[in-house]
Amino acid sequence: ILNVEQSPQSLHVQEGDSTNFTCSFPSSNFYALHWYRWETAKSPEALFVMTLNGDEKKKGRISATLNTKEGYSYLYIKGSQPEDSATYLCAFVTGNQFYFGTGTSLTVIP
Amino acid sequence: ETGVTQSPTHLIKTRGQQVTLRCSSQSGHNTVSWYQQALGQGPQFIFQYYREEENGRGNFPPRFSGLQFPNYSSELNVNALELDDSALYLCASSLGPPPDNEQFFGPGTRLTVL
Numbered sequence: 380i381l382n383v384e385q386s387p388q389s390l391h392v393q394e395g396d397s398t399n400f401t402c403s404f405p406s407s408n409f410y411a412l413h414w415y416r417w418e419t420a421k422s423p424e425a426l427f428v429m430t431l432n433g434d435e436k437k438k439g440r441i442s443a444t445l446n447t448k449e450g451y452s453y454l455y456i457k458g459s460q461p462e463d464s465a466t467y468l469c470a471f472v473t474g475n476q477f478y479f480g481t482g483t484s485l486t487v488i489p
Numbered sequence: 490e491t492g493v494t495q496s497p498t499h500l501i502k503t504r505g506q507q508v509t510l511r512c513s514s515q516s517g518h519n520t521v522s523w524y525q526q527a528l529g530q531g532p533q534f535i536f537q538y539y540r541e542e543e544n545g546r547g548n549f550p551p552r553f554s555g556l557q558f559p560n561y562s563s564e565l566n567v568n569a570l571e572l573d574d575s576a577l578y579l580c581a582s583s584l585g586p587p588p589d590n591e592q593f594f595g596p597g598t599r600l601t602v603l
Contacts, residue, residue, distance in 0.1 A: 383531070411588035422493070422594040423532075423579070430589050468531060472588040475545025477522065479531035 381405060383471045385480035392459050393488050399455045400483040402469030406450035411472040414443055414454055417482070418465040426454075426467075459487045491516055493582050493595035501601045502570050510565045510598045514582030520544070521563040522592065523555060524579040532579055538563055539586045567600075575602045 384403045392398050404412065414426040427436040432447040440457045456463055466482040494513045502508050514521050520539045524532035534547035538557035552568040561582070567574055577599050581592035 413592070415592075415594075422596050423581075425591040425593070428589050428591050470532075475537055475587055476547060477524075477532075477534045477587065479524075479533070481529070481531045 381471070381473070381478050383469065383478045383480040385467075385469060385483050387483060388481070389484040389486070391486045391488060394459060394461060396459050396487075397455065397457045398459055398485065399453050400467060400485075402452045402454070402471075402480055404450050404452075404469070404471035404478070405473075406448060408473045409447045409450075409471070410474065412445055412447075412452050413470040413472065413477070414452070415468045415470065416465045417468060423468065454483075456485070459485075461487045461489050463487050493580065493593050495578075495580055495595035495598050497598060498596070499599045499601075501603065503603050504570055504572060506570050506602075507566065507568045508570060508600060510567075510578050510580075510600070512563045512565070512580035512582075512595055514561045514563065514580075515593050518582035518584055518593070519561050520583045520586050520590065521557055521561065522581045522583075523563070523565045524581070525549075525574075526577045526579060526597075527573075527575075535565065537586065544586055570602045572602050575600060 412429045415423040417423040429445040434445040468482045471478045522537040523535040526532045536546040557563045577597045581594045583590040
């Protein structure tokens with residue numbers, strides 16, 4: 380069974396704090412790594428699709444890095460806002476299959 | 490541009506029954522993937538359809554089957570329902586198959602098996 384792990388499981392930060400979380404995945408048979416944000420009562424929304432070792436992607440205050448050789452990706456949020464409160468999921472893609480982690484639940488306290 | 494839609498929103502079935510869940514993909518998308526999310530877990534990949542053909546399958550038994558239609562909408566069928574099939578079922582469409590095509594998710598169907 381292929382294991383994708385996310386840490387921490389949950390996180391509470393104050394508004395304005397910066398934060399980061401980790402997605403760990405197998406270092407072999409890597410095709411891509413996807414990050415999604417899933418707000419309560421909404422559909423998961425794609426943040427980043429990362430395919431190359433050393434990739435760095437940015438969207439506003441959110442950025443992500445990728446290390447395929449050691450099997451991890453970091454997601455960073457700079458200056459967290461209450462609207463960033465959501466579960467952040469990563470998905471390891473190998474072949475035509477997606478393997479999701481269990482997510483990091485972020486709560487930003489105003 | 491219409492997003493991904495799923496029907497029904499909620500469904501209650503009893504053990505042993507059969508169920509069909511439906512997904513309309515986003516305009517221009519030819520690939521649909523189905524996921525099962527049980528409580529406390531991440532989404533588990535069931536299978537994917539690309540241009541009406543199954544294009545990948547996760548570790549689910551054959552009683553989970555699917556279809557993709559010429560308009561790229563899709564169905565997930567589950568036979569002989571078991572209590573453990575109670576979950577949120579998500580579909581996602583994309584412009585093409587993995588690995589680098591972004592997925593657009595629907596709101597999900599909540600299935601309860603009694």
